[in-house]
Structure formats: structure tokens, C-alpha cells
Amino acid sequence: MSQTDKIDAIIGDLQDTIKELETLKAVAPETINVDSTPKKEESYTCQPYSCCSCSCLSSSCCTCQPYSCCTCQPYSCCSSSSCCTPSTTSCCSTVQKEDTCKVDVCAPTACDTSSGFFSESLNLSWPSLKWLKGDLNGMHLKTRGLVLTDNGKKIICPPYRYGRPLEIDIEKETIEYTSGLSTGFVGHTEVSNGKQVINPAYAKGFSVYSNKKQTWVNNIGHNWQIRGTAEGEAGIIYGPQFVPSPTNKLIWLDTNTYKFGIVEGPSDRKKYSFNGAWGAVGAKGRVFILPFSSPYVGFVEKGEKKNWVELKDTKVVGNGTSHTMYTHGRYHEKSNLIVSLPRRSNAVLTINPDTLDVTEVPLPQELIDLFPTGSKSFDCEIGPDGWIYSSPWAHPVIFRFNPSTNEFDWKDMLEELMPARRSTSGPHPKAAWDGYFTAMKRINNEIYYGVAGGRKGLKLVF
Numbered sequence: 001m002s003q004t005d006k007i008d009a010i011i012g013d014l015q016d017t018i019k020e021l022e023t024l025k026a027v028a029p030e031t032i033n034v035d036s037t038p039k040k041e042e043s044y045t046c047q048p049y050s051c052c053s054c055s056c057l058s059s060s061c062c063t064c065q066p067y068s069c070c071t072c073q074p075y076s077c078c079s080s081s082s083c084c085t086p087s088t089t090s091c092c093s094t095v096q097k098e099d100t101c102k103v104d105v106c107a108p109t110a111c112d113t114s115s116g117f118f119s120e121s122l123n124l125s126w127p128s129l130k131w132l133k134g135d136l137n138g139m140h141l142k143t144r145g146l147v148l149t150d151n152g153k154k155i156i157c158p159p160y161r162y163g164r165p166l167e168i169d170i171e172k173e174t175i176e177y178t179s180g181l182s183t184g185f186v187g188h189t190e191v192s193n194g195k196q197v198i199n200p201a202y203a204k205g206f207s208v209y210s211n212k213k214q215t216w217v218n219n220i221g222h223n224w225q226i227r228g229t230a231e232g233e234a235g236i237i238y239g240p241q242f243v244p245s246p247t248n249k250l251i252w253l254d255t256n257t258y259k260f261g262i263v264e265g266p267s268d269r270k271k272y273s274f275n276g277a278w279g280a281v282g283a284k285g286r287v288f289i290l291p292f293s294s295p296y297v298g299f300v301e302k303g304e305k306k307n308w309v310e311l312k313d314t315k316v317v318g319n320g321t322s323h324t325m326y327t328h329g330r331y332h333e334k335s336n337l338i339v340s341l342p343r344r345s346n347a348v349l350t351i352n353p354d355t356l357d358v359t360e361v362p363l364p365q366e367l368i369d370l371f372p373t374g375s376k377s378f379d380c381e382i383g384p385d386g387w388i389y390s391s392p393w394a395h396p397v398i399f400r401f402n403p404s405t406n407e408f409d410w411k412d413m414l415e416e417l418m419p420a421r422r423s424t425s426g427p428h429p430k431a432a433w434d435g436y437f438t439a440m441k442r443i444n445n446e447i448y449y450g451v452a453g454g455r456k457g458l459k460l461v462f
Contacts, residue, residue: 127383127447129416132175132457138163141434143450144378145188146441147196147209155441157450158185158198158207168448168457175457180216181207187228187279187328188439193235195255199226201242206253206260221260224251228279228328232287233302240277240289240298246270250289250300250308265308269294273323281329281338283353290326290340290349291316297351297358314358318345321374325349328379334386335403341380341390348401361406370397370412381440381447384462391449392417392436420454 136142143157143166157166158181167178184202191197194211206220229239235256241249248269253260269276276294280287289298289308295317296310318325321342326349329340338351346368347360377390377399387400387409396417399410420436434453441448447460 126411127389127460127462129413130173130459130461131419132168132173132459134175134457136166136175136177136451136455136457138177141453142166143452144186144201144438145198146439146448146450147188147198148211148441148443149209150214151211152443155443155448156181156209157439158188159183160186161202166451166457170443175451182218184223186226187239188441189229189231189237191231191235191237191255193255195235197229197237197253197255199229199239200224201227208255208258217258220258221251221253224249226251228290229253230280230282230287232282232300233285236305237282238287238289238300238308239280240265240275242274242278245274246272247275249275250298252305261305263306263308265298266310269310278327278343279329279340281331281340281351283331283338286353288329288338288351288353290329292325292327292343293323295322299356311356311358313356316349316358316360318342319347319360319362321345324375328377330380330382330388332382332386332388332403337403339380339388339401339403341377341388341399341401343376343378343393344374345376348403350403361401364408367397367399367408367410370410371395378435378438378452379440379450381442383442383447383460384445389440389447389460391438391440393438393452394435396436417458419456420451420458 141161142159142163144160145158147156147158148154149156153170155168155170156178157168159165161183163183164177164179165181166175168175182203184200184204185198185207186201187199189197189199196209196211198207200206200221200223202223202225204219204223207216207218208220209216224241225243226239227242229237229251231237236252236254238250238252241247241251246269248265248267250263250265251260252263265275272294274292276292276296277289277298278292279290281290282288285302287300289300291297294310295315296312297314297316298308299311300308316325321344324343325345326340327343329338329349331337331353332339336352336354338353340349342348342363345360347362350359350361351357371394373394375394376397378393379391380388381391383389383400386404387402389400390398392398392413396414397410397412399408401408417436436452436454437449437458438452439450445462447462449458449460451457
């Protein structure tokens with residue numbers, strides 16, 4: 001490479017870095033109204049009386065109007081047709097008739113949202129952080145995907161914009177640079193036929209790893225600029241094209257035959273930047289395209305390669321944000337919900353794959369305040385405890401969400417994650433200039449993180 005080519009390459013990298021940093025611009029979070037929240041840990045602001053005319057579950061507030069029910073102390077959850085009293089012990093000891101719970105006697109109430117939320121049954125223990133052995137130098141923005149290889153013994157982290165792939169040895173608990181893949185990948189998808197796919201953000205095409213053959217097939221298709229894919233019917237994955245903008249295209253790849261194709265989506269998708277979408281999540285043969293800047297969830301029905309539509313019954317608003325809202329998600333089988341933790345949104349997105357209901361659960365304000373640049377979680381993963389954990393992207397905060405109860409829990413880990421910081425310079429004193437961690441993958445009772453700008457690999461141990 002000539003000196004001129006090297007200079008051009010450096011300039012190109014700097015331009016890409018500037019684009020990445022645009023996602024760290026500060027946004028002004030809005031105050032949220034929480035209609036239904038779990039038990040608050042410290043102070044209590046419940047009204048003197050609460051009534052419940054429906055069946056309340058533990059650790060939740062009843063939202064049936066004109067009555068409501070609160071788990072804040074000194075109150076406990078009301079049973080069906082009973083009233084709470086301002087007692088330090090429990091609700092009424094005798095179940096009362098519903099007509100005794102009148103609006104003029106029992107005022108509706110909701111729990112305050114000023115601190116952490118936990119149910120009485122919540123195990124407050126957190127998984128431990130464990131650093132992988134090995135020191136990573138070189139460029140930042142290293143990886144955005146994780147692929148399990150070598151019969152489950154190693155994890156390959158495909159390079160994003162710079163450098164070489166990383167290799168994690170699961171048994172030795174080490175991380176180091178390796179070779180074998182070109183640069184330019186974002187996201188990873190596990191397919192039911194035993195293959196794993198990484199998406200071409202800047203690469204020449206998809207790369208597919210066969211668990212059976214333990215080999216890679218590279219450069220499938222074209223440089224479509226895809227950030228996330230998900231499996232629909234057996235072996236076929238779908239993902240929205242991210243750039244050039246505007247676009248409304250959806251790319252599909254049959255991992256059985258390596259055939260691929262392009263599907264035109266709704267024409268109004270072109271009015272949103274980056275196709276209005278980044279990632280995709282599959283469940284029960286259906287694929288859901290997560291809203292990045294579009295207010296609607298995209299949807300692909302099983303077997304419908306020639307058609308993708310928008311779920312327009314519910315408008316996604318991000319609870320105060322309208323761009324870079326949701327990028328990654330997981331299907332939570334216990335609650336039968338697709339869950340996406342926020343990239344910049346101030347809410348958690350849930351989708352019922354059967355009913356197609358779309359819901360946003362607002363984040364507590366105290367949690368929002370921990371992200372002064374607005375950038376929250378790059379990816380998410382389901383832990384062995386059933387909670388969905390975040391990836392600390394721009395800020396050293398890990399939070400978790402329970403989709404069965406709508407509970408939040410979090411930890412500010414500035415000191416704990418300090419070894420991952422590459423630089424203290426950046427848009428905010430606590431913000432990592434080029435990100436702490438990115439992609440996530442659970443293997444048995446551990447969750448591994450993809451390295452962003454840091455020099456260390458990390459996993460959560462449950």
C-alpha cells in the first residue's frame with residue numbers, strides 16, 4: 001500500500017468514527033408516567049388508600065380503573081375485591097365486597113418511580129464480572145458480533161471496521177487476536193440448521209459458519225449494509241438494509257442453499273433514515289423488524305419472502321426519542337414476548353408474536369438519568385435467571401429487565417468497568433469514547449460481551 005493509500009485509509013476511518021460518535025449526542029430525556037410499576041425499594045409515596053377491583057399479582061400495581069392497587073409499604077397487594085388500608089401489616093384481613101371499594105373512599109394510586117424497583121420475591125444477587133486474560137491493543141470499534149466455533153470451545157468475534165477478528169477460548173478464559181475473516185461485520189444470528197450468520201455492514205457479503213463442518217462460507221450476496229437479521233421459516237433469515245439511505249429493502253438468505261433475494265417494503269419507509277430499522281428478531285416462524293427511526297415495527301409472515309409490512313396499530317415513540325430507538329432484541333419464551341432493550345429510547349419494547357401487540361414499557365427516570373448522552377444498551381441477552389441484561393455501550397451501567405413482571409434493576413459500574421475504558425476523552429466524563437461493550441452471547445451460565453473500544457474481554461458469571 002502506497003503512502004497516499006495509507007493516508008486515504010486513515011481519513012476514511014476518521015470519517016467513520018465521526019459518524020459513530022454522532023450516536024453519542026446528548027438528548028434531553030423526558031419525565032415518564034408509569035402506569036404500572038413494581039415495589040419501590042426505599043421511600044414510599046402511595047396515597048392513604050388503594051383499592052383493587054381486579055386480581056392483583058405480586059410485585060405489580062393494578063391498573064383497573066377507577067381502582068388501583070400498590071405493593072409499596074405499608075401496603076401489600078390487594079386480593080380480588082378487597083381494599084387496602086393504611087395499616088403497617090397488610091390489606092384488609094377480611095375480603096370485602098367490591099361495592100365497599102368506592103371512589104370517594106379509596107383513591108386510585110400508583111407507586112413513585114424515583115429509585116430501583118424490586119418485588120419481595122426478587123433475588124437481589126447479581127452475576128459476577130470476570131475479565132478474560134489478554135490485553136488488546138490496536139484500533140477501537142473492534143467487534144459487533146459473537147460466533148461459537150470449534151464444537152463450543154471458542155468464540156470468534158468478527159471485526160467491525162478495523163483490525164483482525166478476536167478469539168475467546170472458553171476453557172482457558174482468554175481473548176486474543178486471530179485471523180481468518182475480513183473486516184466489516186455487524187451482528188450474529190444462530191440458525192436452527194446449526195449454522196451461524198454474520199451480516200455484511202462493510203464486508204462483501206454474508207459469512208456463514210457451519211457447526212457441522214466447522215468451516216466458513218464467505219462473501220455470499222453483496223455489500224448490502226445489513227446490521228441485524230433473524231430466522232423466519234427453517235433456515236431462512238431476513239434483515240433490513242441499513243444504507244444507502246433512503247431505502248425500503250429487506251434482504252433474505254437461505255442458509256440451506258445460499259440463495260438470496262431482495263424484498264421491497266412499504267414505500268413510506270424511504271422517508272425514515274436508514275430504512276427506519278436496524279435489527280430483527282424471530283419467533284414462531286415470524287420475523288419482526290425493530291424500529292430504529294420508523295414509528296412502526298416491520299413484520300414478515302412465515303413463508304412470505306415477497307412481502308413485508310408494518311404493524312400500524314401501535315405507534316412506537318421511544319418515550320421521548322424518535323431516532324436510534326431499538327436495535328437488538330431476544331425472544332423471551334417464558335413471557336412469550338420479543339423484548340428489545342433501548343439503544344437510545346427511554347423505554348423497553350415488547351412484541352407478542354402471536355397477537356402482534358406492540359408495547360413500550362417506560363424506564364424509571366432514575367435509570368434514564370444515568371445515561372446523560374442518551375445512549376444506553378447496544379445489545380441484550382437473557383440470563384439464566386430469566387432477566388434480560390443490557391450491554392454497557394456508551395456508559396458504564398448494566399441494567400436488567402424482567403418481562404414477566406416489568407421490573408427494572410441496574411448497577412452503575414464506573415469503577416468495575418474502568419479496565420475496559422480506552423480513553424477518558426469524549427462527550428461526557430463517564431462516557432466511553434468508542435464504547436465499552438457491544439454484542440452479547442449466552443453460553444450455559446455465562447454471558448460473553450463483544451469488545452468495543454476497550455482492551456479487555458468480559459463475561460457475566462451466574
